[in-house]
Every structure is written in structure tokens, then in C-alpha cells.
Amino acid sequence: MESMKKKIMEIEEIINNPENIKTVDLKILFNSFLSEIKNRIASYIGDYPTFIEPVFLEENVKIGDDVLLGPNVYIGANSEIGDYTEISNSIVFENVKIGENLKLENCIITKNSTLNLRNSNLSNCILMGSSDSEDEIMKIKF
Amino acid sequence: MVVQTKKQVQQDNELLAQKIHQNLIDNNIKSFDIVGAIGAGKTAILEKIAEKLAQKYKILVICGDITTRVDANRIEQYNAETIQINTGRECALNAYHIHQIIKNKDLEKYDVVFIENVGNLICPSEFILGTDKRIVIVSITEGEWVIEKHPMLFKMSDIAVINKIDLLERLGTNLGKMTNDAKKINPNIDVITTSAKTGDNIEKLIELMGL
Numbered sequence: 001m002e003s004m005k006k007k008i009m010e011i012e013e014i015i016n017n018p019e020n021i022k023t024v025d026l027k028i029l030f031n032s033f034l035s036e037i038k039n040r041i042a043s044y045i046g047d048y049p050t051f052i053e054p055v056f057l058e059e060n061v062k063i064g065d066d067v068l069l070g071p072n073v074y075i076g077a078n079s080e081i082g083d084y085t086e087i088s089n090s091i092v093f094e095n096v097k098i099g100e101n102l103k104l105e106n107c108i109i110t111k112n113s114t115l116n117l118r119n120s121n122l123s124n125c126i127l128m129g130s131s132d133s134e135d136e137i138m139k140i141k142f
Numbered sequence: 143m144v145v146q147t148k149k150q151v152q153q154d155n156e157l158l159a160q161k162i163h164q165n166l167i168d169n170n171i172k173s174f175d176i177v178g179a180i181g182a183g184k185t186a187i188l189e190k191i192a193e194k195l196a197q198k199y200k201i202l203v204i205c206g207d208i209t210t211r212v213d214a215n216r217i218e219q220y221n222a223e224t225i226q227i228n229t230g231r232e233c234a235l236n237a238y239h240i241h242q243i244i245k246n247k248d249l250e251k252y253d254v255v256f257i258e259n260v261g262n263l264i265c266p267s268e269f270i271l272g273t274d275k276r277i278v279i280v281s282i283t284e285g286e287w288v289i290e291k292h293p294m295l296f297k298m299s300d301i302a303v304i305n306k307i308d309l310l311e312r313l314g315t316n317l318g319k320m321t322n323d324a325k326k327i328n329p330n331i332d333v334i335t336t337s338a339k340t341g342d343n344i345e346k347l348i349e350l351m352g353l
Binding site for chain 2: 041047050053
């Protein structure tokens, strides 16, 4: 747990300076963090999504209908996942709102972001900001 | 939203299952999909198998349940690695679930993969998972009509296990009828009676699985 916390803080520090991200270093840290995730799905708001372990949910996570989470997914506190969305191998920081019908794989979503990118399929990138369109969202490949 | 017909969904599932199977074969992994009703003894039989084989093989067990990891915790005690899939509202595992796990695993580490499907005799017949063999487990407590009432799963399976034969004397179940029903539905199916409780015929089942 302590090591997980330390790593997530390091990842946050790196992505707080998007101009200086060394993607190779970030990828190593990202993979190391995901490999440490233990299943923690005891408390969430929503009706029986599909979980492929390990999935780690912080407090007060809201999950919509027919959502598929996992494997290797971390969701930060107070984040919301919309109906029919699918997330694997990804880190979602706190206070994020992810809309309906989005597929994310190997992604990091920075805190306070809102992604209403219906029918999009995104992989291997950092996503930040708030938008209804894939073209407007800040996207850094890694 | 793209709405797929049942046929399209099954075709997609089949393609993915073929991909999974090839991946498992390429890594010299033997694989088994275990199906059966709640309480038939799927987990108990897997516990016995893991107990006998964990020294010989590196075993991965993927457990499907709508919620909890009760079964995975039980099997883990016998030195098999487990991954739990909680399907929520879905009554069977599908190839996509398995693909998501397989593609994230270093398959060179394993010799045998077991998939314990969600407990019921209906939904799993909709989706093949890309394993070498499917094993359907029923118990004599489900009644001697259970096989003829659920033909699809027996048609699609390679081995039918009739479990809990330690209760045979007390229940007086017609085992001959159950065996004949399975053979009538699928002449190629191997039928074996077991007791996970006493360990009766578990070795024979392992042999039948080619392990």
C-alpha cells in the first residue's frame, strides 16, 4: 500500500509538468504501479459492473451500467465512470468524470478531467482537461 | 451505440476464442473450461485437482462469479494462482473476458489453465472460451433429469462429470439414466462419476483430461 501511494504520487508529479515528461521513465513507473495493484472493489456506488481483477477503487467511486473494469485498473476518489465504458491497464486520478461508451487501454487520466468522448477508443496516452471532443482533449502519447 | 445481433456477437466471440486457443497452444498450455450449475462441485473438484497437480504443473485458475472471490480463495489454498472475474449481471464468461486476462499475462509461466465458468447450465453454452476441452459437471443432487433438460452444454462438452456419488445410496439416483442421457446427446462425450468429497475417481478424471 505504501509503495503504491508513493508511486502514484510520483506519477502525479511527472504528469503535472506535461512539457517535461520523459515517456520512457513514466512507462516504467506506470507498469510498476499497475503490477502492484491489489483488488479493492468493496465499496463503490452503482449496480454490479464487471470486474476483472485486479481493480483498485478509492472511496466514493460512481460506476454506471454495463461497465467493464480491469485488469490492472486504479480509480481515484470521487471519480465517475459512465455507462458501457471499458477501462483496462489504466490509472484514473481523483475527481474525473468519464462519460458513456468510451474504451481506454494503457491510459492515465489526470485529476479533475472530464471526458465525454462517446464511441472513442483510446490507448497508450495521458489525457487531461475537459472536453466533449477527442480533438480538443490534451493527449500525450506514451 | 453499435447494436450487434446475437449471431454477430457469437461470431466475434468465436474468432476471439480461436485466437485465445492458438495463444495457449503456442505456449504449450493445456486448457479446460469447467461448467456446471451452482453447487455441482466445480470448485471442490478444482481444489482436488490443484491439490494433486500443483507440484507437477504451474496452474492458473480463472474463476467466474457474478460477485465475490469465494471460489478463487478456496482454490488458491492449493497453490494454484487465481484470477477472479466478477461478471456483475452477466450469467457466463465470454472469450473477451478471457482474452483480457491472457493478453496481460506472461503465458510462459504456466502449464495448465482452468476456467471455472459462472455457475449455471444455460448461459455458458452461448460462448466458447478457446480452451482445449470443456468439462461439464453435474451432481446427483440435481436430479436424474438434469442432463436431458440441458442438452446444449452436453452437446458442446468433451467430458461429463457426475459428482457427489458418495450420496448415491441415500438418494437412489438413477446413474445409468444420467450416463445414457449424456451419451444420447453427445455420443463422443466421456462420462465419469466422481466424489469430490471422498476423492473417488479424481485421479481417473485427471487421466481423462490428459494431465
